[in-house]
Amino acid sequence: MKNHNQPVAVEGYPFIGLFAFVTLILALLGWGFLTFLCLCLTLFSVYFFRNPERVVPSQDDAVVAPADGKVVFVGPVQEERCFKGEAVKVSIFMSVFNVHVNRAPFSGKVVDMFYNKGQFLNASLDKASLDNEQGGIVLETANGQRLLFVQIAGLIARRIVTYPKVGDLLEKGERYGLIRFGSRVDVYFPAGSEVSVRLGDRTVAGETIIGTLR
Template sequence: MTSLNWSDPPSQTAFPVAKAGYPFIYASIFVTVVFALLGVGPLAVLGLFTTGCVCCFFRDPDRLIPTGEGIVVSPADGKVIKVESIEQTPYYNAPCYRISVFMSVFNVHVNRIPHEGTIRQVRYHPGKFFSANLDKASKENEHNALLLEGPSGKQVGFVQIAGLVARRIICTVQPGDVIKRGQRFGLICFGSRLDIYLPRSTEIAVAVGQKVQAGSSILGRW
């Protein structure tokens, strides 16, 4: 049985929200209050509904993280849309497996570190905004690629990819940072995708169509 622990301190609120969502929430509340003061009831109700949707989108629930050597967890909530073996990629320096997780607007969009270790590279690339479930999104969309080296020397690559609606990628780690498995490291606003690159020695634990949760779902082991 896999044991669990916290990678980040648990929140002190019943409904934790990511800090990046505060400006959107405050703006929605402000517009709602203006409509209410003007007596425009239908728009005030619409604004209240929109505020609730924005709060829901930026929710940031605590997660218990699996412990154990060689475990790689999902960096994102969503649906696995691709599991494949590839020979070369600009995001990993050897033949590897790629697992793609698609996040709809209904998923939690806070991203978490897939394995403990040291961040070796962070590379941001501006780009287009195709639907994140398309193959060309990996190369052509706006994305932020990270390379992590674990204590054993094995590396994990993971790429935040903006989608059709997403227009902002947030990443809070830098090269040289020592991080924990399951630790929060960023967020992609309003629909997106995460690609994870793992060494060929990894025993893959997920399949296409499976739903996963950031930090708590195991993608593979080595």
């Protein structure tokens, strides 16, 4: 997958390069305030697309957070795309200040994917799970259980990037995509799964255990 051992996600290179180029031109023209403004945008782009290494928990049945951010929903829902019935959902909202590289919550095989166009509502709202533009992955574990995780665009986000294809194998904590400029990731567990985060908790992608698969 992309961005392995890259300190800055490759998707950020065009933004960083553009802002750096404009900064240089403005500096040569002697336009101080605009130079400073574009320099700030360049540095923010580097910060936004940062891609730190993470230490994945060794616990075999642990499901890790796919995103850095704040838990904005935990609870049972009806999920018809994968489970065709009741599931347990954990939603993580990413602000523009969070790392936006997403990581696989569990190891397994990608058995299905979907992409739905939609609106660009504030991703912290729960109705964003249904109404916003989104792309999902159905992962089948070694023991046949399934896990669904969905990247959801937000108010500012306009680009969902997903690396794997159907048939690919993902390792827990592996980078599998990103969403640009503020967004959300939902994880759907099979009904009866144990969830270990609560509303308002902060998560670190690839490290924070959000639940277990029994």
